[in-house]
Amino acid sequence: MNIIQTQNLTKIYRRFEKEPGLMGSVKSLFKRKYSEKVAVNSFDLTVEAGELVGLIGPNGAGKTTLVKMLTGIIAPTSGGVSVLGHYPNKLENKFKMQYAVVMGQKSQLFFELTPSDTFRLFKELYAIPDDVYKRNVDYFVSLFDVSEFLNVQVRTLSLGERMKMELIAALLHNPGVLFLDEPTIGLDAAAQRQMREFLREVNEKNGTTIILTSHYMEDVKKLCSRSVVINGGKKIYDGGTEELFKKYEQFEGEDIGLVVERIYAAKDGGGE
């Protein structure tokens, strides 16, 4: 069953431009110059329930914009999008109860309070029954081994500890789909490994569909059976992760940019 479907999904940003220096700033006061940036271009995607899909591409490829459209944070410029049978940008509560999004660079936690306080707030926001709440907190906290940080002010946590708490908060209401935008960004190798193990378990045990964006190829390689490569807002590869890396990555741990170049070269040469 397809739970995510997009057809010709497009997002165009309007960007303000100005000439450098003071004169440029003064000129821009009277005459504004704008340019358009096509962040996502006629994007078609279908995702089935229970899949763990990796969205990979270099910086500025359009990964985050795609996730923002799938979660309803931004409205598409054109094209169709359906997630769990909803048009995301209608921002219906019924829809928001069924998914979760974790953005590596933005927090859902209250920095002044403890993770425990945010969890309690989420329990009410998502109307999580007492027994489910208790079971999930116990389960995820032991899985991440973070019980000692539950009652510590969030702003004093390390990045890795905070990201673990972000993930727990996101999963408390048993979302059907979990969107993760660069969840391992800035984490050390051990924390990255722990995060991957956690996500695999959530996907396998709970059947949660996971859409993961990353420019760390290790994340995608270790976790996702399917990969979608994006560049310049366009989908340039959609298929098996193993096949992708076997075909286009020549050396272990190469940059995603090189993989993208090889996909284009193969296309020009009549390959894939």
Place this chain on the structure above:
Amino acid sequence: MRKYAAVAQTLFKAQIIYRFDVILTAVGTIWRVVFAWILWGAIFADHSEIGGFTFQAMLSYYVINAFLSTMERSHGTLGEISNKIRDGSFTKFMVIPSNTQLHFLSQTIGASAYYGVFAVMATAVSMLLFRINLTLTGDITRILLAVVMFLLGTVFMNSYSFFVGIWAFKFQDMTFAMHLLPSVVSFFKGELVPLSLLPEVFVHILRWFPFTHIIYTPTMLLTGMIDASEGLYGLAILCIWTLGMFLVSQLTYRKMRIKYEGVGI
């Protein structure tokens, strides 16, 4: 309803962290009474009554007005919304299953409840310091009207702040609104001087607007300076404006949020 109570409770807990800011706000409340005591003390040296106020009645006006102003925390909403839209952290409110406007209202109520505790203490200190015999009405109708008007006024102010704040979806920078509008609104709320001292035409015009009935009219009711019928008129005006502002801000939000780009994420 439970979720909004939880939001209010969370904000109440978050406020406890910022003890220094809260203490300074309490000092600010006392300072307003000090200011009134010095200024009106000098003016009343040559007069026994001004515009129907005795010196004690005037001080009572400032004490109650300062107390209500400290409790009314909506001004923070405007800045919070516009800043979060600009830096992309508004995303947080778009993905959680709650009505964004009610979410901010609940936050304001949570903050107000906490500041209220300190406002009570600051008011008590002011009264002791300046030996103010608070001139309070014993009329239960006027007291009830004042309480309802203040609560409704908080809802109005929150809707108004929300409405102004979300224009950041279009204009990004709302510094003008954040700094200038609160000063103007503060004047209309009677936080600087009792509005009854202004020219009659001006007072008559202000009666049609909601700001007058959020703090000024409740203060006048509580001090017994106006009767219940005047309060009822203010309540009716406030009801119309609150409903109108709530609906307009909901509609504007629906239209404006489409412009959101969630920059920085």
